[in-house]
Amino acid sequence: MNNTARYEDFKSRSELDSGEAKYPGQAAMWALVMIEAMTFSAYFVVYTIYYKLNPEAFLRSQAELSLGFGVFNTVILLTSSLSIALCVFHSREGNIRTALRYCLLTVAGGLLFSALKIYEWSVEIGKGFTFSSDEFFSYYYFFTGMHLLHVLVGFIALGVVYYQLINPSRRDQEIIESGATFWHMVDFLWVIIFALLYVMR
């Protein structure tokens, strides 16, 4: 509570002096991001342990994934992350029309990512690799499924950003930055999942 009070105090001071360091978005969003980051870290460490316990089986199944899908999806999410960062920048500068365009471009990136992910799943299922095929594929479907769930929640965050941008009376830069922060988290979690599932040996 003391921290909250200090944060509020900090915020009002930073509004007076724009040169002062400021939290991007709401402090609560950063708490969520760090909790998510630590939860996923625990999954990733457990994955590494199981991989090292049985590397041959994991690597044999890993070879069934298409690295191209992973790379393409990574580039899509990195680009959508750039796009929402540009949206925040233009919103801060008052270029609302440009900000809206970048927000929609980010949504398009997320949709493309989701479509490609579902197609990739259908390819793997078509080859006979399902959730219960082996340990590697259990982790593969669990990680990518959990991540896609976060992409879907990310669409809600982007919807909030869009709603904030189109309502001049409602526009709150802090909420816009919070939505963007969530989307960047979706991006960096995927970057780690990509490395673990597709690249790590």
Next chain:
Amino acid sequence: MNISTQSRLLFFWGVLTAITLIAWWIGTHHSDTSLHPEAAVGLSAMAITLIKVRVIIREFMDVRNAPSKLKYITDAWLVIFIICISIAYFAI
């Protein structure tokens, strides 16, 4: 200053994308299909990944301009994460 913020974002997007594509190129030319863990590949992949994550946090999430408390917390997470992954990788 405004143009430099945009070019800075674009520059780091270019860096992140280039790293990803180089990893792809190495992956497709790495014809070793042996089914053994390779610490050099495994850990350099993780190290490069965490550099990418740090660039996303610092540049895209604008932690670069945030209070130092947030910089320390995010960096502490990355350090603890790479230590835990390394222990899991080497201890087993």
